[in-house]
Amino acid sequence: SQSERIVWLCEELGIDYELKIYQRERASLGAPLNLKAIHPTGTAPVIQDGDVTISESGAIMDYLMGQYGNGALSVSSNVPNFSDYAFWYHWGIGTFQSTTMTLIYIVKAGVEETHPVLQVLKQKITNSLEMMDQRLMQYTWLAGEDFTAADVYAVFIVTTMRLFTPFPLLGYSGIKRWLENVSHRPAYRRMIEKAEQSESRGEVPVLCDEAPRPMASY
Amino acid sequence: SQSERIVWLCEELGIDYELKIYQRERASLGAPLNLKAIHPTGTAPVIQDGDVTISESGAIMDYLMGQYGNGALSVSSNVPNFSDYAFWYHWGIGTFQSTTMTLIYIVKAGVEETHPVLQVLKQKITNSLEMMDQRLMQYTWLAGEDFTAADVYAVFIVTTMRLFTPFPLLGYSGIKRWLENVSHRPAYRRMIEKAEQSESRGEVPVLCDEAPRPMASY
Numbered sequence: 001s002q003s004e005r006i007v008w009l010c011e012e013l014g015i016d017y018e019l020k021i022y023q024r025e026r027a028s029l030g031a032p033l034n035l036k037a038i039h040p041t042g043t044a045p046v047i048q049d050g051d052v053t054i055s056e057s058g059a060i061m062d063y064l065m066g067q068y069g070n071g072a073l074s075v076s077s078n079v080p081n082f083s084d085y086a087f088w089y090h091w092g093i094g095t096f097q098s099t100t101m102t103l104i105y106i107v108k109a110g111v112e113e114t115h116p117v118l119q120v121l122k123q124k125i126t127n128s129l130e131m132m133d134q135r136l137m138q139y140t141w142l143a144g145e146d147f148t149a150a151d152v153y154a155v156f157i158v159t160t161m162r163l164f165t166p167f168p169l170l171g172y173s174g175i176k177r178w179l180e181n182v183s184h185r186p187a188y189r190r191m192i193e194k195a196e197q198s199e200s201r202g203e204v205p206v207l208c209d210e211a212p213r214p215m216a217s218y
Numbered sequence: 219s220q221s222e223r224i225v226w227l228c229e230e231l232g233i234d235y236e237l238k239i240y241q242r243e244r245a246s247l248g249a250p251l252n253l254k255a256i257h258p259t260g261t262a263p264v265i266q267d268g269d270v271t272i273s274e275s276g277a278i279m280d281y282l283m284g285q286y287g288n289g290a291l292s293v294s295s296n297v298p299n300f301s302d303y304a305f306w307y308h309w310g311i312g313t314f315q316s317t318t319m320t321l322i323y324i325v326k327a328g329v330e331e332t333h334p335v336l337q338v339l340k341q342k343i344t345n346s347l348e349m350m351d352q353r354l355m356q357y358t359w360l361a362g363e364d365f366t367a368a369d370v371y372a373v374f375i376v377t378t379m380r381l382f383t384p385f386p387l388l389g390y391s392g393i394k395r396w397l398e399n400v401s402h403r404p405a406y407r408r409m410i411e412k413a414e415q416s417e418s419r420g421e422v423p424v425l426c427d428e429a430p431r432p433m434a435s436y
Contacts, residue, residue: 040349040352041309041313041349042345043313052301054301054304054305055305055309056308056309056312056313057308057312058304058308058311058312059301059304059308059309059312060304062295062308063295063300063301063304066294066295066300067295076284077280077284077285082281082284083272083281086272086276086277086278086280086281086284087272087273087277089277090274090275090276090277090311091259091273091274093276093308093311093312094274094275094276094311094312094315094316095259095261095274097312097316098312098315098316098319098320101316101320102316102319102320102323105320105323105324105335106323106324106327108335109324109329109333109335109336110329110333111327111328115327115328117323117326117327118327121323127260131258131259134258
């Protein structure tokens with residue numbers, strides 16, 4: 001689930017944490033009702049840190065970086081590539097994931113493959129992948145030469161999220177190399193071991209080139 | 219368009235700017251092709267500041283606050299309500315707007331009113347409005363007693379964006395009072411005057427209670 005980002009971020013920042021895994025509701029595959037007791041959004045990820053309870057990936061990431069990051073994984077506003085960091089981080093949250101999620105809903109609603117709205121969304125995803133690929137052909141990581149939270153946010157969209165809305169990554173050599181670099185990060189490997197043990201997906205999707213076989217709906 | 223947030227933010231921060239208005243493509247109502255020449259996303263808002271060109275509302279807001287805000291409209295990580303600020307800001311970007319946008323696409327794709335997916339999305343929007351309303355019954359602004367970028371981001375979703383996916387605001391007295399407070403802000407009024415002069419929408423939607431009549435699709 002989207003929670004893998006938070007586990008990964010904690011591993012990258014060396015934050016001690018206790019991981020609680022909730023199973024999706026069998027019928028809806030949505031968040032279980034007992035998450036609602038923790039935060040009114042009722043969605044995962046959600047973290048508890050003393051008196052503070054926060055939901056929403058981006059908010060949790062900003063919070064953890066702000067409290068425990070000591071400047072790591074973000075770019076401060078007086079550094080030249082701050083605007084690149086801000087763009088790629090927010091574009092992942094506000095546009096790329098949002099478009100991908102919309103496609104998941106559209107497919108789930110049974111909209112036909114040939115419907116113009118579905119075509120528009122698929123084109124948006126292709127444009128997004130091309131834009132990312134061009135960036136990653138030029139730079140090692142999205143914000144530049146340093147790995148940041150912008151990468152942590154975006155990786156999930158082209159890996160785990162692809163299991164719910166399959167698209168291929170063939171031909172995107174920048175993205176492919178980026179995902180290979182990700183898969184070599186010790187913190188990422190620890191996340192996969194800890195967080196994903198309960199979900200059997202065969203091969204870890206990070207290195208999978210073709211459109212994966214779709215999992216049950218999101 | 220979503221650009222109104224940026225005009226509003228500039229007015230709030232007292233930033234000098236030159237506003238360029240692009241008309242949507244007549245056929246698709248999407249962004250015009252000449253925006254693509256400015257930034258690869260080809261979407262509005264986009265800003266140019268010297269050598270820096272940034273697209274994506276959240277990124278532009280972080281950039282403008284980082285460069286010119288001097289701490290205004292954001293909450294720093296050592297202040298107790300930082301987690302509230304982070305949550306409401308990112309929830310607006312990552313969940314509330316994303317869900318609303320998905321509903322716009324689903325309706326545009328002709329999915330029937332009774333389809334479970336459409337019902338799930340409508341319920342998510344109702345839950346979101348209820349959560350915001352409860353917050354705004356307790357606090358003047360989303361992050362607490364001070365007006366922040368979290369408000370700037372979210373207001374558009376329940377005002378202008380409602381013109382594309384009509385939902386009523388009747389009964390949400392917290393949201394209603396919040397929008398009234400917004401409509402009294404001089405910077406907001408200047409934004410409406412400057413940015414929206416080209417779009418005739420009759421009454422400024424900020425004070426409209428019922429579900430507005432839908433505009434042409436997004």
